[in-house]
Amino acid sequence: MSISPDELNKLRKEIDQIDSELVNLLARRAQVTTKVGQYKSQAGLPIYVPEREAELISKRRAQAEEQKVSPVLVEDLLRRIMRESYQTQHVDYLCTNPAIKKIVVIGGAGALGRVFVDMFTRSGYQVDVLEKDDWPDAEQIFSNAGLVVVAVPIKLTETTIEQLTALPTECILADITSTKEKPLLAMMKAHKGPVVGLHPMFGPDVSSLVKQVVVICHGRQAEDYQWLMEQMRIWGAILQEVEAKEHDDAMVFIQVMRHFCSFVFGSHLASANPDLQRLVSLSSPIYRLELSMVGRLFAQNPALYADIIFDNRDSLVRLTEFSDKFTQALNLVEKGDKGEFIKQFFKVGEWFGDYSKQCLTSSKKLLLKADDDRSITAKK
Template sequence: MVLPEHLQQIDRDLIHLLSKRISVLAASKVPSIQEQLSGYRALLMQAGIPESTWSGIVAGCMAALASVPSCHQKQPSRRITVVGGRGAMGCFFTERLSAAGHEVSVLEHDDWDRADVLLGTADLVLICVPLKATVAVIRRVAPYLSHNTILADIASTKRESVEAMMECHSGPVVGLHPMFGPGVGSFLGQKVMVCPGREPDAFGWLLDLIEGDGGKLVPCTPDEHDRMMVFVQAIRFFSNFSLGTFLAEEGFDIEQSLEFSSPLYRIEVNTINRLLAQDAALYVDILLASDERCAAIERLVKTCDRLANLLAQGNRAELIHEFETARQAFRDDAGQALRETNHVINHLSAFLAADQVEHHEHIGRQAYDSCPT
């Protein structure tokens, strides 16, 4: 369906004004989001515009400052080979590197007869294969590389992969871990863990590219990374996996429950659904990636058992004590957590309202089309 011309013109005007707004923010001392939101409530009400719509525009403009093109120096084109470049994350990196002006090739399992060309002449070889295959692919790739080639990977565990790259390749090495899935369109607002291995000056341009696209780099050692991922990944995935399994076993009507729920509940169900929509082997391999992960999951289960026993006993006082103890660990971040979750809830509410309008419009069009002429 083609948008009406007057609506297209309004959209073009909005895009032009948003561009001017971002340029003004970039050229001045940037006021806080709260400062930019204040003072417009009456005007918004008068115009019939929800506050969440305006706050979304303000937050979006602030986010765009992270990737204002003029702030980042143009890099010379480099030859890059993405091993596993047709997979979900491989496609993401292939697209972003190509968009930055680099010459990107892909090496898949049926391309090894061209490995000498695809790997031997590359400035960067990026390993984007499933976790279980990463070390084996590193060992297979390394003999083809020149001494100056940067070897990098994006595996979700870093100790083994960085050690393998350092052992097999004498040139520049860096371990990366993007903390997002393939559903995003760019690095904007996304974190990438960086474990430098050797010759960091050689891959500075790659890190600059990620930052220039709005990403946030978090440097760490492989050991620091893997310790943190026990909780950031394994515990979280197992918790969502367990709850999803429980609801499935209960025969619970998840779709109907959304009609009875708050946006926050919907977010939690969507998080579980998002996990279960992914490749099962990928997430099981992440859970089984180390003894530390399995041991931490076992401790989580014991904690759940302890709390369940207190519930079974009706021990209200002890449950309140457990709650308050946990609260103390999170206390310092409570304000930020409320701000962030309120923002997400408000914008999800706006999205659902828009979705409902679109649904009713669709039903109306169907009814109109089915009417006899």
């Protein structure tokens, strides 16, 4: 069946009208979710409730199937809409411990420190910030503090903690450094009261803490900082409790090796000096994503990544092991031994197990988003 230009224009206008209605519906939904956020704040309920989200998606997927609409499409739309709705709920939060007279964030003017200053302030706490020029007034700033958070660069963390020998006994001492064993030991030595190590697994560019992981490494008197953990849950954070050594061992693989590999790849690209824009234009979504993750590293503070890579006690051992493994794999290429390569490929696949299949599924969603972004760029 052929369609005339006039009929095509009518269909396009109809699509425009439907799209306009969708925007109006999204505006209405945002108004409702804002009210939900206000209620949660008053009631002390967490912004993110996994069970509620799963139930909502399940129902809408079933509805989509009944109406012959792709349930995958509906789920993708809903997850994007819900991510936005969490931002509309990012208002003020219930204060879980009104008895706390003051919170002090050392380094609160820094990038990540500001995130916590903002969250504590939104939760109704009095928050003071201590920077390097404020140390002459430290005694007065720390007086009546119920929580002191060390939010300084890794290389300054231990020396900063060593100065905290005169905090109020009942005060909670915490840090948000990406290594945990040494800072936790330093805090336990400097302060006789409650101590806890925190590692926010996110950067300062987050718009909220919904679904963001915060690692908890217990130090001393955990019962005294349960309110702090509950406060972070109300913010929407997902708390993972581990021993400090287990944390640091895991960070070698999660942070050190990943950042180091990105650094080396980026360094090699800069040395080889290919046409970067040409590489991007020739890449499929998955390669563009991988290249983006490398490029992202070099848009950030190099001192932060140097501290992460150099200050973990196991960095050199693990990176040397990786170098050996790289050399072994390179030898297979030099010898043209595809059979051994395939054999090892299967062996690694067995180690990943079902997780590799999960990665295949979840990565498809990322690739679709990357493909959408390329279309937008092309139109510009």
